[in-house]
Every structure is written in C-alpha cells, then in structure tokens.
Amino acid sequence: MTEAHNPSDTKQRRRSIWIPRMFHTLRARLIVSVALVHVVLMGLFTWEAVERQSQELHQELINQGHSLASLMVVASTNSLLSEDLASLDEVTRRVSDQADVVYGEIVDVRGYVLASTRAGRVGQAVGSAIEHNDNFPLAAGDRVFDLREDVRIGDSRVGFVALGLGTENLERALAATKAKGIQYIIIALIIGSIAAWLLSLAVTRNLNELTLAAGRIGGGDLNVRVGVTSYDETSTLAKAFNLMAASLQRSSREIQLEHRKRTEAERLACVGEMAASIAHEIRNPLAALINAVKLLGHTKLEADDRDAVTDIVNTESQRLQRILNDFLTFARLPAPSMLKGDLIETIEQTIELIRHDPLYDERITINRLYDDRSHCLFDPDQIRQVMLNLMLNAVQSITDKGQLILRVTRYGQRLNISIVDNGCGIPEEAVSEVSKPFFTTRKGGTGLGLSVVQRILAQHGTALSITTREGSGTEVSFELRVAN
Amino acid sequence: MITMSARPHLYSFNGLANHSIKLKAWLLAWLFIAMSGASQADQSQSNHLRFGVLPLQSPTKLAGMFLPLTDYLARVLGRPIQFVTSTNFSRYMDRVTSRDYDLIYLNPLLYSRSREHGYRVIAKVASEPFTGILVVHRDGPIKELSADTLPNGLRIGLPDPDAYAATVMTRQYLEDLGIYIDEQMQVEYFGSQDSALLALHSGLVDITGTWRPSLRSMPEQIQKDLRIIAETPPQPQMPIAVRDDLPEDEIERLRQALIDLPKTQEGQAIIEGLGFKKGFTFATDAEYLEVSK
Numbered sequence: 034m035t036e037a038h039n040p041s042d043t044k045q046r047r048r049s050i051w052i053p054r055m056f057h058t059l060r061a062r063l064i065v066s067v068a069l070v071h072v073v074l075m076g077l078f079t080w081e082a083v084e085r086q087s088q089e090l091h092q093e094l095i096n097q098g099h100s101l102a103s104l105m106v107v108a109s110t111n112s113l114l115s116e117d118l119a120s121l122d123e124v125t126r127r128v129s130d131q132a133d134v135v136y137g138e139i140v141d142v143r144g145y146v147l148a149s150t151r152a153g154r155v156g157q158a159v160g161s162a163i164e165h166n167d168n169f170p171l172a173a174g175d176r177v178f179d180l181r182e183d184v185r186i187g188d189s190r191v192g193f194v195a196l197g198l199g200t201e202n203l204e205r206a207l208a209a210t211k212a213k214g215i216q217y218i219i220i221a222l223i224i225g226s227i228a229a230w231l232l233s234l235a236v237t238r239n240l241n242e243l244t245l246a247a248g249r250i251g252g253g254d255l256n257v258r259v260g261v262t263s264y265d266e267t268s269t270l271a272k273a274f275n276l277m278a279a280s281l282q283r284s285s286r287e288i289q290l291e292h293r294k295r296t297e298a299e300r301l302a303c304v305g306e307m308a309a310s311i312a313h314e315i316r317n318p319l320a321a322l323i324n325a326v327k328l329l330g331h332t333k334l335e336a337d338d339r340d341a342v343t344d345i346v347n348t349e350s351q352r353l354q355r356i357l358n359d360f361l362t363f364a365r366l367p368a369p370s371m372l373k374g375d376l377i378e379t380i381e382q383t384i385e386l387i388r389h390d391p392l393y394d395e396r397i398t399i400n401r402l403y404d405d406r407s408h409c410l411f412d413p414d415q416i417r418q419v420m421l422n423l424m425l426n427a428v429q430s431i432t433d434k435g436q437l438i439l440r441v442t443r444y445g446q447r448l449n450i451s452i453v454d455n456g457c458g459i460p461e462e463a464v465s466e467v468s469k470p471f472f473t474t475r476k477g478g479t480g481l482g483l484s485v486v487q488r489i490l491a492q493h494g495t496a497l498s499i500t501t502r503e504g505s506g507t508e509v510s511f512e513l514r515v516a517n
Numbered sequence: 518m519i520t521m522s523a524r525p526h527l528y529s530f531n532g533l534a535n536h537s538i539k540l541k542a543w544l545l546a547w548l549f550i551a552m553s554g555a556s557q558a559d560q561s562q563s564n565h566l567r568f569g570v571l572p573l574q575s576p577t578k579l580a581g582m583f584l585p586l587t588d589y590l591a592r593v594l595g596r597p598i599q600f601v602t603s604t605n606f607s608r609y610m611d612r613v614t615s616r617d618y619d620l621i622y623l624n625p626l627l628y629s630r631s632r633e634h635g636y637r638v639i640a641k642v643a644s645e646p647f648t649g650i651l652v653v654h655r656d657g658p659i660k661e662l663s664a665d666t667l668p669n670g671l672r673i674g675l676p677d678p679d680a681y682a683a684t685v686m687t688r689q690y691l692e693d694l695g696i697y698i699d700e701q702m703q704v705e706y707f708g709s710q711d712s713a714l715l716a717l718h719s720g721l722v723d724i725t726g727t728w729r730p731s732l733r734s735m736p737e738q739i740q741k742d743l744r745i746i747a748e749t750p751p752q753p754q755m756p757i758a759v760r761d762d763l764p765e766d767e768i769e770r771l772r773q774a775l776i777d778l779p780k781t782q783e784g785q786a787i788i789e790g791l792g793f794k795k796g797f798t799f800a801t802d803a804e805y806l807e808v809s810k
Contacts, residue, residue: 186580
C-alpha cells in the first residue's frame with residue numbers, strides 16, 4: 034500500500050531541511066523576525082542618512098571650492114594683470130593655509146603658471162584652455178577635487194585660477210558616518226532582539242504551562258488545570274484548554290463507571306458460565322457414579338458385572354478428581370515468582386517430562402532452534418506448566434508421524450518462544466474458542482489447559498499467539514522480557 | 518613670425534635692483550627666471566603678443582578699457598594678444614627695457630626712452646590735445662594759481678614721477694608760473710591717476726596733477742566736486758609703439774586697424790571705452806623728438 038503524499042507536507046519538509054531545528058520554535062521565529070525588521074529598517078534609515086550626509090558633504094566641498102576659487106579670482110585679478118608675482122604668491126600662500134587645499138595656482142591667459150602652492154610649477158606652461166571641473170563621484174583613485182575658474186574682465190578672459198581640494202577629510206567623515214550607522218544597526222539589533230525575547234517570553238510562558246498541562250493529561254492526570262491570569266489570546270486558549278480538560282475528566286469518569294458496570298456484569302456472567310460448565314462436567318461422571326453405586330446394591334449382580342461397575346466407579350471418581358484439580362489450578366493460580374534464568378533449561382526439562390508421557394512416541398521428532406542469548410525473567414514452574422500444556426496439545430494433534438519445532442529467537446529486549454507442529458490444526462471456527470475455559474475437542478480433556486496458559490502468560494505481561502491451518506499444523510508463540 | 522624663444526626670459530627683472538622691493542619678490546623673481554629657462558620650449562609654443570599698458574589706472578579698470586581693443590586687434594592679426602600692465606611706472610619701464618612687451622601704450626616721455634630699446638610708434642591718440650591738468654576741490658582753499666597768492670605748505674598729489682602729462686608737464690607749467698613744488702609744496706605720489714584724483718576728492722591733498730581722460734573716467738559725482746584750475750600747453754599725444762622685431766606686415770595691419778577704429782560701430786565703442794574722443798591717428802618718431810629733449 035502506498036502512502037499518500039500531501040504537497041504542502043512535502044514543501045514543509047523541504048523547507049525544514051534548510052531551516053535549522055532551533056529556528057522552528059515560535060520564540061526563535063519571533064526573535065529573528067523582529068531583529069530582521071529592526072536591521073532592515075535601521076539599515077534603510079542609515080543608508081538614507083549616509084547618502085544624505087554624503088551629498089551634503091560633497092556639496093559643502095563644492096561650495097567651499099567655488100568660494101575659495103572666487104576669492105582667488107578677486108584677490109588675484111589686479112596682480113595677474115600687472116604680473117605682480119609677489120602679490121600672487123601671497124594669494125596662493127594664503128589659499129594653501131585653508132583646509133583641504135591640495136594645490137592652488139594662478140595661470141595667465143597664455144597658460145603660464147604665475148603662482149602656485151606647488152614647488153617648481155611657476156613659469157610652466159599648463160595650457161590656456163580650462164579643463165572640465167570635477168564632479169562627484171570622482172574617478173577611482175582620484176583623491177583631489179579639481180576646480181578651475183576664469184579670471185574675467187567684462188567678457189574677456191585674462192587668466193584662470195586652478196584649485197585642488199583633497200577629499201581625505203570628506204571620506205573620513207563619510208567613513209565615520211557609516212561606522213556610526215553600523216553601530217546604530219547593531220544597537221537596534223540588540224534592543225530589538227531583547228524586546229523580541231521579552232515579548233516571546235510573555236507569549237510562550239502561558240504556552241509552556243499549557244504544554245506541561247497537556248503532557249500531564251496525556252499521562253492520565255485529568256485533574257490538571259492552567260491558570261488564567263491575563264486577557265490575551267493565550268488566556269482564551271487556556272480557558273478552552275480547561276474546558277476541554279473538564280470535559281475529558283467527565284467523559285473519563287463516565288467511561289470508568291460504564292467499564293465497572295460491564296466488568297461486574299461480565300464477571301457475574303462468567304461465574305454463571307463457570308458454574309454451568311462445572312455442573313455440566315461433573316454431572317455426567319456423577320450420574321455414572323450414582324448408577325454404579327445403585328447397581329452395586331443389587332445382590333443378583335454377577336461377579337464380572339460387579340467388577341465392571343467397580344471400574345466405572347473408579348474411573349469416574351478419578352475423572353471427577355482431575356476436573357476438580359484442574360479447576361483449582363485455574364482458579365487459584367499463584368502470583369509468579371520472577372527469576373532471572375536460562376529459558377532453554379526449562380524447555381529441556383519440559384521435553385524430558387514429555388518423553389515420559391504415555392502420549393509421546395518415537396514417531397515424533399523434536400527440532401530445536403535456539404538462540405544463544407536465552408536468559409530472561411520468568412517463573413520457572415509456571416513457564417514449565419505453560420510449555421508442558423502447549424507441547425502436550427501439539428503432540429496430541431499429531432495422529433501419525435510428525436515433527437515438533439521448538440524455536441527461541443531474540444528480538445531486541447524480547448525473547449520469542451514458538452512451538453510448531455504439523456498436526457491436524459484447529460478448525461477456523463474453533464480458533465476463537467480454544468482459549469475459553471472448559472472448551473475441548475479431545476475426549477477426556479477438561480478444556481482448562483489453554484486457559485491456564487493464558488492466565489500464566491498474562492501474569493508475565495504477555496499473551497499467546499495462535500497461527501493455524503486445519504490439516505497442516507499449528508504454531509503457538511509468546512514473548513518474554515530479556516533479563517538485563 | 519617671431520617666437521618668444523628669441524627673448525632670453527619671459528620677464529626681466531633687471532631694474533628691480535634700483536628699487537625698494539621686498540626680498541620675497543626677489544626670490545620669486547629668481548625662481549621665475551630659473552623656471553622660465555627650464556620651460557623655454559613651452560614658452561616658445563605661445564603665440565600671444567603682449568600688449569603692455571602704462572599703469573595709468575588701476576589694473577582692473579585699465580583692463581576694462583583696453584581689453585576690447587586687444588580683442589579687436591587680435592582678431593585683425595589672427596593671433597591672440599595678452600593685455601598686461603604693471604604695478605608702477607618703474608617696473609613697467611623695466612620690462613620695456615628688457616623688451617618684454619610686443620606692443621606698448623605709454624606717455625610721450627617714456628616712449629622717447631623706449632626708442633633706445635627698439636620700440637617704434639605706429640599710432641597716437643587722435644584729436645584731443647595731450648595736455649596735463651591741475652585739479653582742485655571745488656570747495657577747496659585754492660581759487661587761482663599764482664606764485665604770489667598761493668600759500669606755502671599745500672599738498673600736491675601726483676601719480677608717478679614719470680607720468681608725463683600729470684607730473685612732468687604740470688611740474689613744468691607750475692615752474693613757468695614761479696611755483697616750485699618741491700620747495701613750496703608737499704609732494705605725494707599715489708601710483709596711478711585714479712588714486713591721485715581720489716586722494717584729492719577725499720581731502721588727502723589740496724591739488725592734483727593728472728590728464729583729461731582720467732578725470733573723465735571718474736564717477737560723475739566726483740567730477741562735479743572737482744574743477745580744473747589750469748591746463749598745460751599741448752604736447753604730442755599718447756603713442757602706441759611696437760617692438761622692432763615684429764613682422765612688417767603685422768605692424769602695418771596693427772597700424773591700419775588702429776586708424777580704422779572709428780569706421781566701425783565696434784571701433785567707436787572701443788574708443789568710447791578708452792575715454793578718447795576720436796580714436797587713433799598716424800604718428801611718426803619725429804613728433805616725439807622734441808619731447809625727448
């Protein structure tokens with residue numbers, strides 16, 4: 034038979050493979066979710082702040098550059114026109130004192146440097162055309178923001194100033210902003226996780242109590258109830274749980290009462306049935322005895338007949354005695370005395386008893402299939418009685434030559450004992466009846482043998498299993514607990 | 518075409534030793550000379566003509582006046598012209614002496630000196646007589662110029678000892694009247710015509726020597742507050758000269774362009790911006806022989 038697969042179960046299983054087991058709890062999911070939300074929101078906020086500050090810092094540097102370049106233009110115009118190098122040098126020297134200035138130069142209309150903060154540049158030709166001003170972002174590896182501004186008189190251009198501003202301070206400020214942003218993210222993560230953890234505690238505290246209570250109900254304690262201390266969803270669940278527990282407890286009481294009534298009725302019925310069975314079993318031999326005793330009272334009775342009647346009296350009285358002994362054995366079965374021992378020894382002792390039984394014959398072969406590990410806990414006398422009854426039943430089912438297999442097999446912490454015969458088997462309709470007291474298909478049998486076996490096995494915590502096919506044979510088996 | 522490599526240095530500072538300047542300027546000059554030698558190859562690639570204008574006004578104002586003219590001349594020549602001036606007359610003449618400029622605009626006296634260094638006049642300012650004027654405050658203490666009535670100890674403001682119209686001609690004019698300014702007055706030089714006029718207007722001096730174009734360039738309110746008390750006899754006008762190693766055809770084109778200025782609307786605007794009445798006219802060295810004497 035194939036198992037039906039639910040697609041959603043398959044998806045769930047596949048997802049579970051990728052998610053570690055510890056994250057399957059509600060608490061872990063809550064913490065992770067809240068922390069994730071904090072990190073994402075804080076990350077977005079930080080990214081936005083860094084981006085904004087980056088733009089502001091860039092704009093500030095651009096404005097600073099343009100202001101400084103404009104000041105250079107104003108300060109150097111007259112000196113540039115009159116080629117007053119000392120004054121131009123004073124201008125560039127003052128410019129170099131400003132923050133972030135990497136270089137400053139004043140170039141005449143021909144493209145010759147008239148003053149520069151950089152050594153060796155004065156007098157060099159740099160070209161009269163103004164290259165394009167830098168824009169942010171700068172090229173990779175470029176750490177200088179370059180600005181050019183014309184020096185104009187009216188519409189005529191008489192030179193230009195070149196200014197380079199270093200971006201190290203700007204980048205340092207941006208890096209500091211980013212570091213601070215990461216700190217905020219980490220703080221948000223910690224605070225969010227703690228808040229989520231506290232929230233999860235509040236949510237799952239009541240769930241834990243419900244889980245424990247459910248476990249105790251599962252263990253049979255139906256008196257357990259959970260406290261309802263809040264007005265949230267878990268308190269609603271707790272109320273429902275308490276109602277369910279009360280309902281279960283009520284149902285359990287009703288079931289117990291019903292069971293007690295039924296047991297009492299069955300017991301009374303069983304007593305009646307037992308009494309009827311005993312009366313039935315005793316009535317025949319007793320009637321034979323009464324008739325025999327009446328016949329013995331007749332004086333005209335021949336000697337041969339008298340002997341025959343005397344045999345009947347003896348036979349029927351012995352039968353009565355046997356019935357009473359079996360019944361007493363069945364009715365007063367003592368509590369087992371569990372000992373640790375080798376089961377095979379007990380089985381071999383039983384086989385020896387069978388060999389001396391008149392029913393046993395050389396026509397029956399006994400095969401032994403024993404496991405070496407055959408020590409277990411059992412009452413030797415009672416289990417010997419069990420083995421004796423089962424083996425006698427097997428032997429008696431074999432009408433001709435036959436085979437008896439005794440198998441002892443260990444399965445984990447259990448020993449399986451099995452007796453297989455190739456006798457006549459049990460009719461299908463009689464299988465359910467064979468264990469009932471006084472049921473027998475054999476002449477002279479009391480019908481208490483299997484009943485005694487069932488009672489002894491029940492006291493050992495096990496039961497008899499019967500597998501049979503009429504005309505082929507029967508296998509009976511039971512299990513015993515291995516001794517540690 | 519003459520390349521800039523024909524000259525030993527971009528700038529010459531030979532005359533600096535004769536003047537009181539800062540040590541720093543010297544160091545920079547030497548640095549510049551050293552660097553200019555190293556970058557001579559670069560300089561030789563520059564195609565600019567340098568138009569040196571006598572610092573009669575502040576550099577910016579002078580540039581505002583002459584840049585339209587240099588742009589115009591550059592278009593005519595088909596090569597760029599750089600406008601430059603100097604901090605004072607002395608340094609200007611140092612550069613003239615070292616032939617640092619291709620074109621020069623200066624006064625007749627300084628022109629007569631520049632001839633020794635290879636400069637030749639190609640045009641002069643047209644029409645208006647070249648005179649020096651003496652200007653006083655309209656409400657000032659000087660009402661007339663007379664050796665008898667002029668009190669001693671007056672302060673006179675002049676642009677520069679070498680300013681021809683403003684200083685040389687006015688000084689001669691006063692001497693002809695019997696007024697010796699070095700003995701009877703306190704002489705102060707202000708570096709430019711504008712500065713001298715502004716000093717008069719603000720009361721720093723009692724009388725100023727200058728010339729008409731500078732007075733006309735002053736704001737109207739200042740012109741109203743001042744008045745011309747005397748004007749010298751005329752002399753040859755301010756010349757424009759070229760260095761003698763410029764190609765003849767360029768010299769001729771420059772001359773023609775200057776003379777043709779009033780013929781176009783743009784030229785008239787340039788003349789107006791310069792503060793002249795009619796622009797430029799043809800001039801010869803012979804006109805300035807008298808000045809040099």
